Amino acid sequence: MTPYEQWISFYTIVRKDIVRIFRIWPQTFLPSIVTSTLYFLIFGSFLGSRIGNVSGVPYVMFVVPGLVMLSVVMNSYANTSFTMFASKFFARSIDEILVSPTPPWILVAGFVSGGIIRGLIIGALVLGVSLFFTHLIIFNLAVIILFLILTSLVFSLGGLVNGVYATSIDGINIIPTFILTPLLYLGGVFYSVTSLPGAWGIVTQIDPIFYIINGFRYGFLGLSDAPLSVCFGVLLFFAAVLAAMNWYLLKKGFGLRQ
Amino acid sequence: MNALSIKNLEKTYAGGTRALDGVSLEMPPGDFFALLGPNGAGKTTLIGIVTGLVNKSAGEVEVFGANIDREPEQARTYIGVVPQNLNINIFEKVIDIVVNQAGYYGVPRSRALPRAEKILADLNLYEKRYEPAQRLSGGMQRRLMIARALIHEPRFLILDEPTAGVDVELRRSMWGYLTGLTQQGITILLTTHYLEEAERLAKHVAIINKGSIVAQGSMEEILALHDESAHTGKLRGGRLEEVFLQLTQS
Numbered sequence: 001m002t003p004y005e006q007w008i009s010f011y012t013i014v015r016k017d018i019v020r021i022f023r024i025w026p027q028t029f030l031p032s033i034v035t036s037t038l039y040f041l042i043f044g045s046f047l048g049s050r051i052g053n054v055s056g057v058p059y060v061m062f063v064v065p066g067l068v069m070l071s072v073v074m075n076s077y078a079n080t081s082f083t084m085f086a087s088k089f090f091a092r093s094i095d096e097i098l099v100s101p102t103p104p105w106i107l108v109a110g111f112v113s114g115g116i117i118r119g120l121i122i123g124a125l126v127l128g129v130s131l132f133f134t135h136l137i138i139f140n141l142a143v144i145i146l147f148l149i150l151t152s153l154v155f156s157l158g159g160l161v162n163g164v165y166a167t168s169i170d171g172i173n174i175i176p177t178f179i180l181t182p183l184l185y186l187g188g189v190f191y192s193v194t195s196l197p198g199a200w201g202i203v204t205q206i207d208p209i210f211y212i213i214n215g216f217r218y219g220f221l222g223l224s225d226a227p228l229s230v231c232f233g234v235l236l237f238f239a240a241v242l243a244a245m246n247w248y249l250l251k252k253g254f255g256l257r258q
Numbered sequence: 259m260n261a262l263s264i265k266n267l268e269k270t271y272a273g274g275t276r277a278l279d280g281v282s283l284e285m286p287p288g289d290f291f292a293l294l295g296p297n298g299a300g301k302t303t304l305i306g307i308v309t310g311l312v313n314k315s316a317g318e319v320e321v322f323g324a325n326i327d328r329e330p331e332q333a334r335t336y337i338g339v340v341p342q343n344l345n346i347n348i349f350e351k352v353i354d355i356v357v358n359q360a361g362y363y364g365v366p367r368s369r370a371l372p373r374a375e376k377i378l379a380d381l382n383l384y385e386k387r388y389e390p391a392q393r394l395s396g397g398m399q400r401r402l403m404i405a406r407a408l409i410h411e412p413r414f415l416i417l418d419e420p421t422a423g424v425d426v427e428l429r430r431s432m433w434g435y436l437t438g439l440t441q442q443g444i445t446i447l448l449t450t451h452y453l454e455e456a457e458r459l460a461k462h463v464a465i466i467n468k469g470s471i472v473a474q475g476s477m478e479e480i481l482a483l484h485d486e487s488a489h490t491g492k493l494r495g496g497r498l499e500e501v502f503l504q505l506t507q508s
Contacts, residue, residue: 001331005364012361019354092345096406099309099339100362101331258271258312 001101009102013110014117017083021118028079028118029125032071036126039067040133043190055192055223060134064127065217066189069151071126073184073209074176076119076152077159080111081172084163094256104250108160108243115156116149123148137220143228144219150235151212157242164246164255183209193225208234259323261287261414261445262308267317269303269469277303279469280317285447285462287322287413290440292460293449296506300469301449302342305418309339321414335363338412340403342419342449348392352383352402355391356409363410370409377405381435397428404432414445421452433459457481457498467506 001009021028044060051059087094097107130136138144158175166172187209193201204210205226215231218224224231250256262285269278277300285291295301306312308319310330319326324333346355353374360370378384381401386394391402400420407415417436421429429452436459440446450456456463457477464474473480483504484497 001335001364008364008366009362012358015361016350016354016358023349087347091347092343093347095311095341095345096359097362098311099334099337100359100410101334101364102362103331253313257310258306 001103005101006103006106009100010106010110010113013097013102013107014113017079017111017114018117020083021079021114021121028075029122032075032122033125033129036067036071036129037132039063039070040130044133054195055221057137057221057223058134061137061221062192062217063190064130064134064136065220066187066213067130068123068126069209069213069216070184070189072119072123072148072151073155073180073212075122076115076155077162077176077180078172079115079118080156080159081163081166081176082159083111083114084160085166085169085172088163088166088256098253098256105247107250108157108246111160112153112156112246115159116152119152119156120148123152137222139222140219142219144216147212147216147219147231147235150232150239151216154212154235154238154242157239157246160246161242161249164249167255183207186210188213188225208238211235259287260320261285261289261322262291262447263318263320264304264308265318267304267307267319268315269300269307269312270315277469278307278314278317281466281469281471283464283471283474285445287445288440288443289462290436290446290460291448292456292463293447293466294453294456294463294502295449295466299466299506301466302418304466305339305341305416305447305449309337309416310334335410336413337416338407338410338414339416340400340407340418340420342422344399344403346391346399346402346406349390351388351390352378352394353387355402356405359406360409365410373411374405374409377408381405382431397424400424401428401432404435408439412444414447415439416447418449419451420448421450421455429455453499453502454496457496463498465502465505472505473501 040060043063048059054062162172162175186204187207188204193204196204211226211231211234214224214226215228218228262283264281264283267278267281270276281304293301303312307314308321310326321333322336324336326333356374356378357367357370361367375384378387381404383398383401383405386398391399394402404420421432436446448456448460460477462476463480465472473483480501481497483501
C-alpha cells in the first residue's frame, strides 16, 4: 500500500469507530456524565464542604483532575477492548480488515485512535460537568492536553491487548473491574498521598495511575505529589511497551488468525 | 503466471487436527475453478490460508505471482473473498459496509461510493443501501458479501459456499452474475456442496478429501472418471456427483 492508501485505511477504521461511538451515545457518553455528576455531588458538594481544603485548594477543585482521569481511563480502555472483542466474536467482522492489505500497525493505530478520541470527548464532557460544581484553575494548558492524550493512548493500547487476548465477555470485564478500578481509587483520585499514613503512601506510590493523576492535576493546580518528569516518564514507558505488544500480537495474528 | 499457485500446502491446527496434507493446486488466470469436498475436507482451511485468515504449517502459496509470506499485502490486493459464514456487522448500513471495505484497500470514499452504488444495483440491493444489514433477508446478506468482496475490483474472487441456503431463483441469478464476472476476466474459486452448480459453472475442478487432493483437472477430465460399473445404489445423481462420491467414499 502507498502511504496515501494507508492513510485511507487508517481513516476508514477511525471513521467507522467514531460513527459507532456516536450511534450508541447512551452507552458511550451518558454513563460517564451521570457517574461524574454523582461523584461531584457526593464527594465535592456534600462531603467536600466538610473536608474543606486539600493541599491548599477546595476539596471539590482538588478531585476534578482525578475524576476526569477516572472517566478517561475507563472509556479509552473499554473502547478498544470492546471493539476488538466484538469484531472478533460477533460475526467476525474483523476479518474484513484481516483479508485486506492493511498492515498491522495501521490496524493498531486505527483502533487506538478511536479510543483516544472517545477518551478526549469524555474528558471534555466531565470537565464540563465539573463547571457546575466549581470553577477551574488552569496552571499549564499544555500539560493538561498532553496528559489527556497520553493517558488515552496508554489505556487504549492496554484495552486493545485485552481485546486481542479475550476469549469471552468476562475476559474484557475482569481487568477493568479487578485491576483498573482499584488502581484508580488507590491512585490519588480523592486524596493527596501526603495525607496517608506510612505504608499506604508507599502502596499509592507504586501504583502507576498515581503518576498519571498527579501529572494531570499539576496542569490544573500547579501541585503534584510526584515530579512531573516522573509522571511523564511513566506514561511514555507504558505507551512504548503496550504499543510494541500490540504491534507484535497483531502482526502474528494472535487470537485473530488460526 | 497463474492466478493461484499452491505447493505442498500443509496445515495442522493447535489441537493436532491435520486439515491439509500436502495440497498442490494451480489455477490459470480467468478460470472458473470449483474446489469440491465433503464437510471437513479442508476447503475452508485452504481458503483461509490463501486469504490470510489461517496461518499455514508448511508449503508455498502465490496469488498472481505474489507470495503470501513475502508479499502478503500485494497478494491480498488481488483477492476478494466471500466467506462461508456471515461476517458483517449487522448494525451497519449496507452502503457503509461496502464503502468501508474499499477503504481497507486504500480506495477513498469519493471513488468507492459510486462504485458501491453500481455493484449494489447489479446485485439488486440498491434500494436497500441505507438500511442496516440486519434488515436484509439471508439471500440479500449473501449478495451483500459478494458486493463487499468486489468493491476493490479484485482480479481473483474466492466464494466459499456462496449459495448455501439461497432459494433456486436467486441461486440462478447469482450464477448469471458470476459467469459475467469471469467474462470480465475475474478468476473465480468456488466451493459448493451443490454439485450441479459446479458442473454448470466451472471449467476446472479439484476434489479434496481428508486434506488431500484426490482428483483435479478440467471438468471434462473429471467427468470422464465416472465409472458406471462402480454404481451400486438405487439413487442416482448427476455425473459429477457420482464421481465425487466414488472419490470421497473410497
